[in-house]
Amino acid sequence: MTTLPEMPCQELVEVITDHLENALVERDRRRFEAHLAECEACRDYLEQFRQTIALAGRVEPERLPVRMREELLTAFRAWRDG
Amino acid sequence: VEDDRVERRTEQRQRTTVALLKRQVRDARRQLARLRQQQRRRVAADNLADGRVGCELASDRTGAASNLEHVRAGGQRKIGEVRVQERALLRISGPRLHRLCELLRGRRVGLRDGRVDVGMRPLSPLRRQALQAYRRRMAVVRAAVARLPPVQHLVITLRDVDGWESREVCNALEISETNQGVLLHRARSRVRAELASYLSE
Numbered sequence: 001m002t003t004l005p006e007m008p009c010q011e012l013v014e015v016i017t018d019h020l021e022n023a024l025v026e027r028d029r030r031r032f033e034a035h036l037a038e039c040e041a042c043r044d045y046l047e048q049f050r051q052t053i054a055l056a057g058r059v060e061p062e063r064l065p066v067r068m069r070e071e072l073l074t075a076f077r078a079w080r081d082g
Numbered sequence: 083v084e085d086d087r088v089e090r091r092t093e094q095r096q097r098t099t100v101a102l103l104k105r106q107v108r109d110a111r112r113q114l115a116r117l118r119q120q121q122r123r124r125v126a127a128d129n130l131a132d133g134r135v136g137c138e139l140a141s142d143r144t145g146a147a148s149n150l151e152h153v154r155a156g157g158q159r160k161i162g163e164v165r166v167q168e169r170a171l172l173r174i175s176g177p178r179l180h181r182l183c184e185l186l187r188g189r190r191v192g193l194r195d196g197r198v199d200v201g202m203r204p205l206s207p208l209r210r211q212a213l214q215a216y217r218r219r220m221a222v223v224r225a226a227v228a229r230l231p232p233v234q235h236l237v238i239t240l241r242d243v244d245g246w247e248s249r250e251v252c253n254a255l256e257i258s259e260t261n262q263g264v265l266l267h268r269a270r271s272r273v274r275a276e277l278a279s280y281l282s283e
Contacts, residue, residue, distance in 0.1 A: 017267035056242035
């Protein structure tokens with residue numbers, strides 16, 4: 001069995017969203033988990049990320065007025081087309 | 083070539099607008115369904131003698147039947163801690179239910195003399211403190227999301243606030259999965275950083 005290259009903290013931080021979206025390839029997922037098992041700071045980081053997502057999920061959509069949504073969409077279109 | 087490009091952009095814009103309109107219609111329908119559900123709840127809360135509240139607070143038909151049976155047999159059976167019901171309520175989902183759960187968290191909900199009895203025990207100081215801390219964290223996240231650059235704001239709003247699937251966001255905004263992932267990651271990272279900064283204070 002070949003040893004997988006270690007995943008540094010910086011890389012873990014960069015792929016954390018992919019991990020949470022189950023979008024990591026098997027090899028990277030194993031590297032991610034191996035790193036996590038060894039690194040408390042990254043475990044904390046992941047936990048904070050999860051907490052952030054959970055809290056964002058409790059922000060009520062009604063708090064975003066329609067006008068703001070329209071502005072966001074306009075800004076988005078300008079960004080995408082520009 | 084230029085004409086083709088302009089035409090493609092116009093088509094893209096039209097598709098985005100259509101997607102937005104469809105979404106607004108869907109949101110309106112969801113809101114209507116939520117309001118109807120709320121109304122049903124209110125009606126049930128006003129008329130408890132037949133145990134309908136037991137049904138309302140159950141997560142599925144089996145649970146509802148079980149609650150109803152207990153309520154009819156005992157008359158004053160406590161439905162349980164809100165913690166347990168919260169799971170059931172959240173399964174029905176909806177932001178108003180989140181708020182309801184927040185209001186009820188830490189309290190008991192029960193039946194007494196055929197009426198719903200909420201808050202039979204006041205919140206313990208520890209619970210109250212936890213609730214306040216939670217609200218402060220929520221405020222930090224809400225403010226952090228609002229401060230994001232518009233594009234990141236839009237993506238995190240659709241994904242994490244509104245609960246869209248990745249594919250839905252990509253389709254509506256006509257961006258690739260990779261692009262969406264990058265925007266979402268940046269948005270979440272910023273919000274996380276603000277939350278971490280607040281928590282370390």
